[in-house]
Amino acid sequence: MINQVYRLVSPRQFEITYKDRSIVSGDVVVRPTHLSICAADQRYFTGTRGKEAMKKKLPMALIHEGVGEVVFDPKHELKIGTKVVMVPNNPVEEDPFIAENYLRSSQFRSSGYDGFMQDYVFLNRDRIVVLPDTIDMDVAAFTELVTITVHALSRFEKKAIKRRGTFGVWGDGNLGYITCLILKKLYPESKVIIFGKTDYKMNHFSFADQAIKIDEIPDDLQVDHAIECAGGIGSQYALDQIIDHIKPEGAVCLLGVSEHPIEVNTRMVLEKGLTLLGSSRSGAADFQRTVDIYEQYPDVVDYLSTLIGNVYDITSVQDAVNAFETDLSSSWGKTIMRWKI
Numbered sequence: 001m002i003n004q005v006y007r008l009v010s011p012r013q014f015e016i017t018y019k020d021r022s023i024v025s026g027d028v029v030v031r032p033t034h035l036s037i038c039a040a041d042q043r044y045f046t047g048t049r050g051k052e053a054m055k056k057k058l059p060m061a062l063i064h065e066g067v068g069e070v071v072f073d074p075k076h077e078l079k080i081g082t083k084v085v086m087v088p089n090n091p092v093e094e095d096p097f098i099a100e101n102y103l104r105s106s107q108f109r110s111s112g113y114d115g116f117m118q119d120y121v122f123l124n125r126d127r128i129v130v131l132p133d134t135i136d137m138d139v140a141a142f143t144e145l146v147t148i149t150v151h152a153l154s155r156f157e158k159k160a161i162k163r164r165g166t167f168g169v170w171g172d173g174n175l176g177y178i179t180c181l182i183l184k185k186l187y188p189e190s191k192v193i194i195f196g197k198t199d200y201k202m203n204h205f206s207f208a209d210q211a212i213k214i215d216e217i218p219d220d221l222q223v224d225h226a227i228e229c230a231g232g233i234g235s236q237y238a239l240d241q242i243i244d245h246i247k248p249e250g251a252v253c254l255l256g257v258s259e260h261p262i263e264v265n266t267r268m269v270l271e272k273g274l275t276l277l278g279s280s281r282s283g284a285a286d287f288q289r290t291v292d293i294y295e296q297y298p299d300v301v302d303y304l305s306t307l308i309g310n311v312y313d314i315t316s317v318q319d320a321v322n323a324f325e326t327d328l329s330s331s332w333g334k335t336i337m338r339w340k341i
């Protein structure tokens, strides 16, 4: 069959390419239905990802957050129409110690490999996770972003000291919201404080125990552990504050992506004996765990719907360009593209 792939060829410009794919390859074929735009996609769309990466990775289809419906399963194990979330990481080897998303050989969609902006996505069976049939697909679209938090907290659980009194989350955007929410579910006895810049954004964090503006943090306030979800140069300011306000031997989960190297007050990292724990992307097991959380705590899906910003029907390449452009100027939430192209 001929598959249409919508590739970014240069900043703000998509082109359609036609790829001949055999449906007897063994892959499950999924029709994407709901896609969601990540900050990483925007760095490619706008060209702010850096000249070298743009040259190396383009042309490629963007989007690594998405859900769809099975249209063909060569083994007939999955019913046509089954709702699934697609796993963008594609490992080509296994390692007994290194997780699939940290293997340098792994392929990650919309970072050097074609993402989900295609008519059909061909996926290995272990790269899809079945969703509850009744799930709100606009919310499910950004499940990948939820897996980032779930993955980071799994690593935290293995590596941090066991005190779980207070968590501080820096970053009042999408990832900060998801992280506060999942923390409250996994650690209901712990106090979760959101540290952000903007009152109206922090007002959405109704489940957090406290919301503090980053220029109003009391000098004597302390957290046991911290999660940095700011990104960009904000990561540097956030990490600086985290190092000041975290208790000795605390763990700092670093999630925000910065295009430029950021400065770290290593003297205080040493003096406090802190653990800096970087996490990037996620693997299939994190997706399954996330869907399990959706099933165990249905209110998580309800809370996540607060993150739905703009929802667009996409029937042309121009519609996709418009969705990316308006996402850039929206101050709250995720942009969902209902993929009808």
Ligand SMILES: NC(=O)C1=CN([C@@H]2O[C@H](COP(=O)(O)OP(=O)(O)OC[C@H]3O[C@@H](n4cnc5c(N)ncnc54)[C@H](OP(=O)(O)O)[C@@H]3O)[C@@H](O)[C@H]2O)C=CC1
Binding pocket: 038, 039, 040, 145, 148, 170, 171, 172, 173, 174, 175, 176, 195, 196, 197, 198, 201, 214, 229, 230, 231, 232, 233, 234, 235, 237, 238, 254, 255, 256, 257, 258, 279, 280, 281, 282, 333
């Ligand atoms: N590690 C991983 O695998 C992944 C990382 N990311 C990265 O996580 C970061 C956040 O993503 P996302 O939540 O979608 O982006 P958002 O832009 O929605 O959120 C970032 C928020 O942090 C706020 N902020 C900026 N500086 C600070 C600060 N010093 N202290 C507290 N808050 C601050 C921003 O405010 P304002 O806008 O007013 O500046 C904004 O509200 C990005 O860098 C993204 O690339 C995303 C997915 C996966």
Ligand SMILES: O=C(CO)[C@H](O)[C@H](O)COP(=O)(O)O
Binding pocket: 038, 039, 040, 043, 064, 108, 110, 111, 112, 144, 145, 148, 257, 280, 281
């Ligand atoms: O968003 C992400 C995962 O959800 C990561 O930040 C993204 O994969 C980083 O990739 P790149 O190097 O292409 O910016």
Ligand SMILES: [Zn+2]
Binding pocket: 038, 039, 040, 064
């Ligand atoms: Zn992402």
